[in-house]
Amino acid sequence: MTDADRPPALVLDGVTKRYGTVTAIDALDLVVAPGEVLGLVGPNGAGKTTTLRAIAGIVRPSAGRIALGGRDLATDPVDAKRRLSFVPDEPHLFDYLTVREHCRFVARLYDVADPEPRIDALLAELELADKRDALPGELSRGMKQKLAVACALLHDPTLLVLDEPLTGLDPLAIRRMKAIVRARAAAGTAVVLSSHLLTLVEELCDRVLLLRTGRPVALGTIEELGRLRPEFAGRSLEDVFIALVGDPAPAGDASR
Amino acid sequence: MATRSAAGALLYLARRQAVNRWRQRLRRLREPRYLLGGLAAIGYLGWIAWGAGSGPGRDTTRPVALLVWTLPLVVASTWIGRPNPLALAFSPPEVAFLFAAPVTRRTLLHARLLGQQATSLGAILVWIVLFDPAHDPATALVRAVGVWIVVTAITLHRTGATLARIELPDAPRALPITQFLAYTWLCAVAVVFVLAWRELGRLQVFWAGPIVAFVGRLDAMAAEPAVRLVLAPIRWLTAPTLAASPTEALRALPGAIGVLAALYLWVVRDPRPFEEAASDATRRVADRVAAARRGSWRTASATAARPITTRIPLPRRGPAALAFVWKTAVATARTQSIVTFVAIATALAAAAALLPRLWPDPDEGAALRTALLAAFFVASFLALPSWFRQDLRAELGHLVFLKTAPIPSRDIVAAQTAAAAVLSWLALVTLFGVPIALVVADDPLLGFATSFALLAEVLLLALPVLVLLHVTVHNALAILLPGWTRLGQGSVGGLQAMGQTYVTAAAIIATLAVLLVLPGATTAACVGLLGATPGIAVGIVAGTLVALGEWWLACRWLGRQLDRIEPESLPSAR
Numbered sequence A: 001m002t003d004a005d006r007p008p009a010l011v012l013d014g015v016t017k018r019y020g021t022v023t024a025i026d027a028l029d030l031v032v033a034p035g036e037v038l039g040l041v042g043p044n045g046a047g048k049t050t051t052l053r054a055i056a057g058i059v060r061p062s063a064g065r066i067a068l069g070g071r072d073l074a075t076d077p078v079d080a081k082r083r084l085s086f087v088p089d090e091p092h093l094f095d096y097l098t099v100r101e102h103c104r105f106v107a108r109l110y111d112v113a114d115p116e117p118r119i120d121a122l123l124a125e126l127e128l129a130d131k132r133d134a135l136p137g138e139l140s141r142g143m144k145q146k147l148a149v150a151c152a153l154l155h156d157p158t159l160l161v162l163d164e165p166l167t168g169l170d171p172l173a174i175r176r177m178k179a180i181v182r183a184r185a186a187a188g189t190a191v192v193l194s195s196h197l198l199t200l201v202e203e204l205c206d207r208v209l210l211l212r213t214g215r216p217v218a219l220g221t222i223e224e225l226g227r228l229r230p231e232f233a234g235r236s237l238e239d240v241f242i243a244l245v246g247d248p249a250p251a252g253d254a255s256r
Numbered sequence B: 001m002a003t004r005s006a007a008g009a010l011l012y013l014a015r016r017q018a019v020n021r022w023r024q025r026l027r028r029l030r031e032p033r034y035l036l037g038g039l040a041a042i043g044y045l046g047w048i049a050w051g052a053g054s055g056p057g058r059d060t061t062r063p064v065a066l067l068v069w070t071l072p073l074v075v076a077s078t079w080i081g082r083p084n085p086l087a088l089a090f091s092p093p094e095v096a097f098l099f100a101a102p103v104t105r106r107t108l109l110h111a112r113l114l115g116q117q118a119t120s121l122g123a124i125l126v127w128i129v130l131f132d133p134a135h136d137p138a139t140a141l142v143r144a145v146g147v148w149i150v151v152t153a154i155t156l157h158r159t160g161a162t163l164a165r166i167e168l169p170d171a172p173r174a175l176p177i178t179q180f181l182a183y184t185w186l187c188a189v190a191v192v193f194v195l196a197w198r199e200l201g202r203l204q205v206f207w208a209g210p211i212v213a214f215v216g217r218l219d220a221m222a223a224e225p226a227v228r229l230v231l232a233p234i235r236w237l238t239a240p241t242l243a244a245s246p247t248e249a250l251r252a253l254p255g256a257i258g259v260l261a262a263l264y265l266w267v268v269r270d271p272r273p274f275e276e277a278a279s280d281a282t283r284r285v286a287d288r289v290a291a292a293r294r295g296s297w298r299t300a301s302a303t304a305a306r307p308i309t310t311r312i313p314l315p316r317r318g319p320a321a322l323a324f325v326w327k328t329a330v331a332t333a334r335t336q337s338i339v340t341f342v343a344i345a346t347a348l349a350a351a352a353a354l355l356p357r358l359w360p361d362p363d364e365g366a367a368l369r370t371a372l373l374a375a376f377f378v379a380s381f382l383a384l385p386s387w388f389r390q391d392l393r394a395e396l397g398h399l400v401f402l403k404t405a406p407i408p409s410r411d412i413v414a415a416q417t418a419a420a421a422v423l424s425w426l427a428l429v430t431l432f433g434v435p436i437a438l439v440v441a442d443d444p445l446l447g448f449a450t451s452f453a454l455l456a457e458v459l460l461l462a463l464p465v466l467v468l469l470h471v472t473v474h475n476a477l478a479i480l481l482p483g484w485t486r487l488g489q490g491s492v493g494g495l496q497a498m499g500q501t502y503v504t505a506a507a508i509i510a511t512l513a514v515l516l517v518l519p520g521a522t523t524a525a526c527v528g529l530l531g532a533t534p535g536i537a538v539g540i541v542a543g544t545l546v547a548l549g550e551w552w553l554a555c556r557w558l559g560r561q562l563d564r565i566e567p568e569s570l571p572s573a574r
Helices: A048-055 A077-082 A099-109 A115-125 A141-153 A171-186 A198-204 A222-226 A237-245 B002-028 B032-050 B061-065 B067-079 B092-098 B105-131 B137-165 B176-203 B211-222 B225-230 B232-242 B246-268 B275-294 B300-305 B322-335 B338-358 B362-387 B392-404 B409-442 B448-480 B495-515 B517-530 B532-564
Strands: A010-019 A022-032 A037-041 A063-068 A084-087 A159-163 A190-194 A207-212 A215-220
Touching: A010 A048, A022 A048, A022 A063, A022 A215, A037 A048, A037 A171, A037 A198, A048 A063, A048 A084, A048 A159, A048 A190, A063 A077, A077 A084, A084 A141, A099 A115, A099 A141, A099 B002, A099 B092, A115 A141, A141 A159, A141 A171, A159 A171, A171 A190, A171 A198, A198 A237, A207 A222, A207 A237, A215 A222, A215 A237, A222 A237, B002 B105, B032 B495, B067 B137, B067 B176, B067 B211, B067 B232, B092 B105, B092 B275, B105 B137, B105 B246, B105 B275, B137 B176, B137 B232, B137 B246, B176 B225, B211 B225, B225 B232, B232 B246, B322 B409, B338 B362, B338 B409, B362 B409, B362 B448, B392 B409, B392 B448, B392 B532, B409 B448, B409 B532, B448 B495, B448 B532, B495 B517, B517 B532
Parallel strands: A037 A190, A037 A207, A084 A159, A159 A190
Antiparallel strands: A010 A022, A010 A063, A207 A215
16 A cells, blocks of 8 residues: 555544633644654644644543544544554653563554564663663663654654654764654654754654644745745744744745 | 654663663662662561561561552542643653653553563562561562552552543543442442441540551451452452462462452553643653752642742842842742641640540540650651751852852851741741640640740741751761752652662761760759759850851851852762
8 A cells, every 4th residue: 555545644624622711722723644754833831742642532622533544533442543653852761660661562562463573672772782671760761762862763653743853862862763754754643743953853844733832833845934924035944933923913824 | 664663672671781780770879878888788687587577476467458458549639630741751752752652552551561560570679678577488489479469450540441431632522331340439439438438437546546456347347248348440450469378369369360460451442542641741740859859849840830929038239149039939939838837836736735634534644745846856856957958058059159159158057047047947836836836825834924935935946056057067968978868950860869868868867966976065043053943044045046056167167168168069960
């Protein structure tokens, strides 16, 4: 089955999340195709993490529908989540599970067949092989982040959701992480990542969704964003970001 | 298939966590401080279990019998007032790994219940070791099973009641039938309690009768038919725990397990979508744990959300060390509840005023008041420096900042200890000033004016310096043995850590006693030379000055030790 035959990896249809009188996400529509890398950017409080947590099934939308790989998250949550991996911004690990045991636990949770060779390969790929018997207390922040990513990749998700994936990583690890994201995308995994590192988003993402106070300000490729206004032509994502976020009037959807 | 793999994963998680936890604790015993702590803890537990606490005079049956009467209160506490969403909290890794995983809500609840079992089983084990008077393995085992059933039932009930009552964001409301049944039962329990209270009031056992008569009467009342009917679920649940023999307990097990099974089915049946509320509760619990480790009553988010009304001005000129004093005062004002302190102080003062008047024998009441106040004062004096930790114990986590500040280290030590001591002293005076004054007013040994003058001298002069020395010892321990002190957010658990706490507390008290030898001798010498008047007054001043001198020398020495600490050597840095 080609990517074109497969259902979208992620569909958000009018997703809204309200906390009392505050609207964290406001009628967000989004479709992410298999193999696509989507960057979620916006200032603090824009609703990025709430959006990612809603996609992961942790936060329940006040309105709208979320589908993962064609499965509705509200009506068929177990099957929908089987297609998903979510890496939160802070790597929360079990204090008394070693690196390898974390992987085994996740493999069991997602029913991964013959997980050991896969665990070995992933730990080697993420340079954690030497730490396979270490507890989280013995790991640096970057290593913990890499372990969280290793756990997320174990079951070959069709949608990988990464909240600030490069926090705490050294330059080598950042390069490796970028390679991993590219390789997964090339293999057909859709990736949704949020980051404040706009150069990373520019370099890695096929499309960018810019959020402000829960509303989509712009959605499209870097080139499409550059065509939103004449003055954006040839400008970096950072320039576009600052111009749009500082602008009270949303510029619209570049993909429309 | 999904359920089987999820169940396997949860069991794997529980098993590996338990094995690794014990493996790490045993490995930690290679460090002398933990070995010493472990030995101290084992000695303490052994002393409690087989030494001072055991013997024919110790009977735990009666206190345990109070379960039948206290459990309805526990049940009522979950149905009265606002439901507490914290009852739905998971651990942060459970949220990270399980909430986005392909598992059902029922599996999530099982994960939570399984996690709670690890904690409750450990507590039950300690309970049985400490309070089993017979040392009979069969009785101990049956009683452990009974206690486990009660503890698990409380946990299940708390979760179920919260799920039934809480308003979940963007989720349908719960069916009212459970709430209707619960409140009907609680009304019946309330009637039973009112009748019991009136009956006990007629017996006047609260004031005159021994506690055994009080508990015995409660037992007799629990056996009356109407009360038996109302409290039937509680009786079935507690029957194995209260059984007199293993055989009787075994006979009672089916009833208790039946209640437990009913609670279990109630909780796990088609649970409401609680993930968001649980995730939020998890974050709040993590905030509270972090706040408690900082020595604060308020979480960072609560503090941040609260409008800042406390503004303490920092003088524009003056010694740089004053900035540390200011920082400590501001941090404490914004993290501790002054209202709570004042409320406790008011309650203490009211109790001190009323106790001799309400007690049947006023002299006995006055003696009881003095004894209780003395015990509470000593306990508070010892505990408060552990509560106000906004000194080097908190700041060593920012050692790089301390080392780069353009202030001599001895001044940093002096400022940090003085600021923390002032806060502890203010708390002590707020709590005990009025109650102690009432005691002195009722019985002025040296005449009214002289007694109050001496009291003022002690509270305003000697006590702050005494607290200062105490706080300095705590800070000295942090500087000299940072591995023995809780720094920053890190903590260690286990038996050896408990023993280490005992060893540390004993070392602090012993050091403080040594430091007080010279000031005490100075005061005694003054009294010997000058007599009670003016010897006591002069002696307090002289002793205080000597203690201040000791503190200043200690600050100089500790400043040099602070200079030698490398940031990497601190436990929180690892």
